[in-house]
Amino acid sequence: MLLEARGIIMAFGAFRAVDGADLDVAEGEIIGLIGPNGAGKSTFFNCLAGDAQPTAGTIRFRGQDVTRATPEAHARLGMARSFQVPVTFEDMTVAQNVMVGAFLRHGHRAAARRVADEVLAFTGLDQLADTPARSLGTPGRKRLEIARALATEPQLLLLDEALAGLTPAEVRLAIALVRRIKARGITIVIVEHIMEVILSLAERAVVFHQGKVIAAGAPRAVVDDPAVVTAYLGHHMKRVRRGGVG
């Protein structure tokens, strides 16, 4: 297993946002974390990324215990992430943003720039390399975050609603990008509201509800699971199954 999370609990006082969740991620797969708002999937996600430390439980990445490791240690070990609300470095150009990621494994400017150029071409941002990051719109920022994460040369990429707020056409472009990232041999965990994305991308879906994993398996099967149907509102599911963007 590339990543193993066991019995993760995240408590804020008496309230448990995550209440004993497990997750196994095998090398090379795309896993979708889904669940209604407030189900605890984002909190769980932040525990995986090292941004929050769980109250109890262990997380192992490539055999190493990373439960209490800092976010920067996660990055060094080969785990990269995007944020729900993109946080690009506004004063820098697109290429410079990506270079920050590339500097993790390449100390020299020229080498970092080479890696950045390659990633920019791969993500289709090469035309925008020298524009300031602050002039990008939401789709551009989301793409830039992915590019920056890729420049750290990760084995595991954690995407936090990387497609939320995009138009259907942009969603299709982003899905194509995620597929290409997988083709590079990078494992992906994706948190997503849009069921269409999970159905078309993920090989396995894990459903959160009230801090617990209530179902896991092939996305199609999971969506039809009665427990999942009750967790979501019924009318919401109908819309989802018609392929609407929820």
Added chain:
Amino acid sequence: MILLQVVVSGLLMGAVYALFSSGLTLIWGMMNVVNFAHGDFVMLAMYAAFFAFTLLHLGPAFFIPGAAAVLFVLGVVVYLGLVRHVARGPMLAQILGTFGLALVLRYAAFWAFTANFVSLPDNLVGGTFDIGGLRIEASRLLGGVLALAITLGMHLVLTRTMLGSRILAVAEDRNAAMLMGIRPDRMQALAWGVGAASTGVAGALIAMFFYISPTVGESLSLIAFVVVCLGGFGSVPGALVAGLGIGVIEALSAYLIGAVYQDVVVYALFLLVLWVRPQGLMGTA
């Protein structure tokens, strides 16, 4: 007995600290912006009270609400003209905006009123009380009690009235408040007005028993920071407890170690708290 005397005068001063710090904590909790000129607002209120008395011959019953009104207007103007704009900008702009304002106010006062200390006459509100051997000046007693009452009043308005809950709603979640039909801009302007008005009352009260100088705001700003950090950001009851505490600590260290070191103790305490518990002693993690 002397120690008790020291503690009581510390508490009375602390009540005034609590009052103007409540104003700072309100602004802070509301929009996560610090008013670096807060102490200088107090300084302006002190001069307002001084000139109201010496030039217009107005007594405390007039100059206290007067100073509050003047500072309320100043607070709203500062919010609309400056803070509203810099709050969306980079961190440097947020800090320099009100910090620059502090410099302008401080040195404009220096220029207009000179560096000389002035003060209101001691006997503005009659004499000294003797309560069971404790000697308390009437002006300090009035200042402490009034400050305490107004701070508690502010807390009640915030927690018990419609207007208060609107203000707190904006502090909690600006967007959600907007969806509920609250106009955040108005509420924030109001918070700046009320925050500044609290310095108005506090300044007028301090003026009755403390010397007035253009640079007095610098240490008052730091005291407000200390109180707000100790009490938890955005908490009026926290500011009240912390204000009283700081007043006592200051009075005790002045008495036990020497007046020169009273600020040293307070600042050192501040740094210690920031280092150990950045969320404040009474704030939640």
Added chain:
Amino acid sequence: MKQWPLVLLGFVAIAAWPLLTDDVFLQRLGALVLLAAISASAWNLIGGYAGQVSIGHSVYFGAGAYASLVLYTQLGWPPIAGAPVGMLVAMALAAVVGTPTFRLRGHYFSMATIAAAELARILVANWKLLGAAVGLMGPPVPRSVVDLSFISPVPYHYLFLAVLVVLLGLTWQMQRSRMGYYLAAIRGGDRAARSLGVPVLRYKLYALLLSAAFTSLAGSLYVVMVGFIDPDSALGILISVKMVIVAALGGSGTLFGPLIGAIILVPLEETTNAVFGGSGTGVTYIVYGAIIVLIARFRPGGVADLWRSITVRMARRAA
């Protein structure tokens, strides 16, 4: 960089300045501009590049100034010999102040630096060895050339220019290296920077150590020229404020911003002082305050940013 010829021209002009005039006021002005540029450039490393707005850099300035004069009054060393000692003391202080405060964000960091600086000022003002409230004096008459005590401001001009060139050269190297990118990332946001493997606390500390060392050197150079310090002139809050204003006016986080800021502000300050005499200090700081309010409100990027948008507009018009 297409602007190299312009930069070279600027430095030639600065180097030639004292030779172009016999007026001591103007010669002294040149040296003061360079000194302000050194301390603001030093502040810029942590305050500009890393975006951690310290309003307590007087601590490091004071460390250099006091180290130079304490070693003179206690051991009879020439004041400039205290400079390396001051730099070490400043770096030690930076490690002590920085390590805990760097966990604080934004405003809290600024407030902590103000409180730390005020604490230092009050302690020094009551410390006999450091001259308490009265302050310390340098050598009244130069004992040898090593005391660097000259009547003419011109030698100071070249001494300061040399230090500034070294500092800006280092900064330029830093800006282009991994550290420069990491500091810019930290300014952009701690959380995103850490997710990319940037060891945020370590790089903030590197930047502060470098910044403190050069600020301290500026303090030593100041006493070498002026020959006298007291708690207000070496540790007052206005010392810190001036560094921030000079850098912010020119453009914080840019290589030449602090120098540009110094070229604008120092002559302004010296002129108001000359015109208004004793009450000039007050007027100067009203102007200072107004300038930073205006920068914060209208152009947080400073003059450098203004310049950039003008050149971009001109390029567009030419195209």
